Amino acid sequence: MDEDILYHLDLGTKTHNLPAMFGDVKFVCVRGSSNRMKAFEDMQDICTGTDRYCMYKTGPVLSINHGMGIPSISIMLHELIKLLYYAKCYDVTIIRIGTSGGIGIEPGSIVITDTAVDSFFKPQFEQIILDTVVTQNTELDKELAEELLKCSKEVPDFPTLIGHTMCTYDFYEGQGRLDGALCSFSNEKKLDYLQRAYKTGIRNIEMESSVFAAMCGLCGLKAAVVCVTLLNRLECDQINLPREVLLEYQQHPQKLISIFIKKRLGRYNPK
Ligand SMILES: O=P(O)(O)O[C@H]1O[C@H](CO)[C@@H](O)[C@H]1O
Ligand SMILES: O=c1cc[nH]c(=O)[nH]1
Numbered sequence: 001m002d003e004d005i006l007y008h009l010d011l012g013t014k015t016h017n018l019p020a021m022f023g024d025v026k027f028v029c030v031r032g033s034s035n036r037m038k039a040f041e042d043m044q045d046i047c048t049g050t051d052r053y054c055m056y057k058t059g060p061v062l063s064i065n066h067g068m069g070i071p072s073i074s075i076m077l078h079e080l081i082k083l084l085y086y087a088k089c090y091d092v093t094i095i096r097i098g099t100s101g102g103i104g105i106e107p108g109s110i111v112i113t114d115t116a117v118d119s120f121f122k123p124q125f126e127q128i129i130l131d132t133v134v135t136q137n138t139e140l141d142k143e144l145a146e147e148l149l150k151c152s153k154e155v156p157d158f159p160t161l162i163g164h165t166m167c168t169y170d171f172y173e174g175q176g177r178l179d180g181a182l183c184s185f186s187n188e189k190k191l192d193y194l195q196r197a198y199k200t201g202i203r204n205i206e207m208e209s210s211v212f213a214a215m216c217g218l219c220g221l222k223a224a225v226v227c228v229t230l231l232n233r234l235e236c237d238q239i240n241l242p243r244e245v246l247l248e249y250q251q252h253p254q255k256l257i258s259i260f261i262k263k264r265l266g267r268y269n270p271k
Pocket of ligand 2: 100101102
């Protein structure tokens with residue numbers, strides 16, 4: 001294309017010097033909410049002309065939010081991956097830092113995803129392209145997951161483990177919750193489903209990991225998904241922790257990723 005307009009990021013190849021703005025990026029951190037990002041970055045939003053996504057850059061670290069669910073993160077990833085290409089970035093590591101519902105593990109734990117699975121516990125993402133269902137691979141980078149697990153030893157305050165992550169299209173019935181506006185199954189059915197999920201190695205549930213793993217894999221980006229669990233779904237459906245505890249939990253994966261990045265940059269000084 002003579003010109004490519006990254007519409008949802010309010011950036012473009014003719015209007016912005018993408019290599020000058022982003023050429024040094026080595027780490028991309030993606031998170032759901034823009035407010036959560038603001039809490040961490042005292043920086044100017046790069047995507048000022050749109051309220052779809054917010055983007056911040058600190059040296060080689062780019063942070064961008066992706067909203068909720070597969071369609072939202074997928075649109076962001078298309079434009080972000082093109083941006084990295086136009087900016088001539090190389091050796092980029094991309095990490096989704098998120099929240100999730102845990103299965104059979106202590107709330108506040110971190111799950112590093114090895115493979116994202118669908119609601120049938122299958123390690124795949126079904127993308128509909130034209131009128132065809134295309135099945136894509138959802139395995140994440142094993143070496144990166146192990147490196148992150150090693151970094152977690154520096155933050156012993158919260159348990160960290162590697163496990164499968166189930167990615168759903170819905171927060172309520174789609175995650176086996178009984179507390180939505182609609183509920184068409186019993187508590188017994190719910191528990192049976194979640195226990196079967198646990199037995200296959202699933203340790204948490206969220207809503208973006210499958211398309212994230214599939215797209216990053218297809219585009220050759222080393223990718224990881226690191227999510228804190230806000231509750232144990234075998235015990236409850238509602239997220240009823242006090243706000244300050246939730247905010248503290250949300251910092252767990254953030255702390256781990258900041259140690260990982262500092263180590264990679266040779267700037268980590270354990271106290
Ligand atoms: O990691 P965050 O953005 O919190 O996302 C998780 O929380 C949202 C639901 O509350 C879903 O988008 C799920 O993936
Ligand atoms: O239970 C949960 C918590 C956070 N995000 C989800 O998708 N599910």
